[in-house]
Amino acid sequence: AQTVTQSQPEMSVQEAETVTLSCTYDTSESDYYLFWYKQPPSRQMILVIRQEAYKQQNATENRFSVNFQKAAKSFSLKISDSQLGDAAMYFCAYSSSGGAGGTSYGKLTFGQGTILTVHP
Amino acid sequence: AAGVIQSPRHLIKEKRETATLKCYPIPRHDTVYWYQQGPGQDPQFLISFYEKMQSDKGSIPDRFSAQQFSDYHSELNMSSLELGDSALYFCASSQWGGDNSPLHFGNGTRLTVT
Known part of the structure; x- marks a missing residue:
C-alpha cells in the first residue's frame, strides 16, 4: 500500500516571501500521480498542482512549483510571493494510474496535511 | 462552469439513525469518488464508481452502502450511525480516461451525529 508523509504539521511565511512544504511517499509502482491540494477554512478541496511520475520536468502553476525527486520519493511544494489568500491546510496526495477507465486516478492517498499561516 | 454538487450541505442525525448523502457530478463525468474527512484528519477514500459499477473500495464500513x-x-x-461517523464527506468526479482529466471535488456534506 502507498503511504504519504508530511512531516511539517505547521509552517508560516511572511507575505511576499517564499515557503516550501515537504512531502515524501512510499510506493512500489513506477507510474503514478502526485498532487498538492489546498483546503482553506471553507473546507473545499482545491487542486494546486499535479505531477505525473513519468515526466521528469517539475510542474509549475504560476506562483506554485514542485521539486519532484522520483528516486528519493520526495515531492515538495514551493510557494513564491506568498499571499494572504494562500493561508490554508495543504495536503500532498498520491494516486496510481490505471484501473477501469483510469479510475485509480481519483483514488487518492493523502498525507496528514500542513497548516500554512501567512503573516502580513 | 458547473461544479460537483453535494446535498445536503449540513446534516444532523442521532445515533442509530440513517443518512443519505447525494452527489451530482459535473456533466459528462462518469466516475464518482467518495471521501470521509474526520475532524483534524486527512480525507480517506471510501468508494468509487465508474459507469454505474463499483470500481474500487476503500475503508468503507459495512454499515455504509453507495x-x-x-x-x-x-x-x-x-445506517446505524455512530458518533464516530461525524465528518465531512466529499464527493469528487472525473471523466473516463481520467488520467488527463482533473478530479473535481464538491463542497462536501458535513454530517454531525449526536
Whole structure:
C-alpha cells in the first residue's frame, strides 16, 4: 500500500516571501500521480498542482512549483510571493494510474496535511 | 462552469439513525469518488464508481452502502450511525480516461451525529 508523509504539521511565511512544504511517499509502482491540494477554512478541496511520475520536468502553476525527486520519493511544494489568500491546510496526495477507465486516478492517498499561516 | 454538487450541505442525525448523502457530478463525468474527512484528519477514500459499477473500495464500513445511478449521480447511504461517523464527506468526479482529466471535488456534506 502507498503511504504519504508530511512531516511539517505547521509552517508560516511572511507575505511576499517564499515557503516550501515537504512531502515524501512510499510506493512500489513506477507510474503514478502526485498532487498538492489546498483546503482553506471553507473546507473545499482545491487542486494546486499535479505531477505525473513519468515526466521528469517539475510542474509549475504560476506562483506554485514542485521539486519532484522520483528516486528519493520526495515531492515538495514551493510557494513564491506568498499571499494572504494562500493561508490554508495543504495536503500532498498520491494516486496510481490505471484501473477501469483510469479510475485509480481519483483514488487518492493523502498525507496528514500542513497548516500554512501567512503573516502580513 | 458547473461544479460537483453535494446535498445536503449540513446534516444532523442521532445515533442509530440513517443518512443519505447525494452527489451530482459535473456533466459528462462518469466516475464518482467518495471521501470521509474526520475532524483534524486527512480525507480517506471510501468508494468509487465508474459507469454505474463499483470500481474500487476503500475503508468503507459495512454499515455504509453507495450506488451510482443512470444519470451518474451517486448516493452514499449510512445506517446505524455512530458518533464516530461525524465528518465531512466529499464527493469528487472525473471523466473516463481520467488520467488527463482533473478530479473535481464538491463542497462536501458535513454530517454531525449526536
